[in-house]
Amino acid sequence: MEQITIIALMLALPCIYLFNMSYGFQSAFVDVRTSNGRDDILLSPMDFVDSKGMLHRAPIGTSTDGLSAPAAFQSILPANGQEDWMSAVMHDAGYRNFLQIQVNGEWVLANYTQEQCDDLLLDAMIASGVGEIKREMI
Numbered sequence: 599m600e601q602i603t604i605i606a607l608m609l610a611l612p613c614i615y616l617f618n619m620s621y622g623f624q625s626a627f628v629d630v631r632t633s634n635g636r637d638d639i640l641l642s643p644m645d646f647v648d649s650k651g652m653l654h655r656a657p658i659g660t661s662t663d664g665l666s667a668p669a670a671f672q673s674i675l676p677a678n679g680q681e682d683w684m685s686a687v688m689h690d691a692g693y694r695n696f697l698q699i700q701v702n703g704e705w706v707l708a709n710y711t712q713e714q715c716d717d718l719l720l721d722a723m724i725a726s727g728v729g730e731i732k733r734e735m736i
Contacts, residue, residue: 621647622725623684638662638687646688648721653700654708656691663690685722689715 629641644656656662664686691697692715697708710718 619647619653621649621651623722628684628687636663638664640687644684644687644691646684646718646722646725648718649725654688654691654718655698655700655705656687657696657698657705660687660691660696661694662687682723682726682728685719685726685728688722689719692718 624645624647627642628644630638631641632638638661640656640658640660640662643658644660646654646656648654664683688697692708692710693712695707695709697710697715697718698705699708700706708714
């Protein structure tokens with residue numbers, strides 16, 4: 599029987615605003631379940647307000663493998679546990695068509711293109727304080 603681990607991640611984000619919907623991630627805590635320490639399933643939603651004020655959500659059940667960095671950079675860009683992990687989850691949510699946006703108070707599927715998902719990743723990394731060099735490597 600494979601062991602299931604529930605992890606509560608607290609990431610060091612420079613600007614954490616709870617409940618006021620300011621630019622950035624809306625909570626520093628994310629509950630996930632993993633069976634192998636690499637592939638995670640969200641047990642709580644993750645909300646992010648982008649630089650244009652759009653509210654995004656990676657809902658419960660979103661799957662992610664964290665940051666998928668090129669092999670040459672994996673020793674310095676681990677998949678989990680860094681300030682860019684939450685950004686990677688948003689990106690995966692978009693690519694895997696889990697991502698939702700709030701429109702007129704209702705959550706709807708975002709249906710983002712690859713370019714829109716990549717733009718969201720960049721915006722989320724900036725909001726999380728990921729440095730420019732690291733953003734370029736990703």
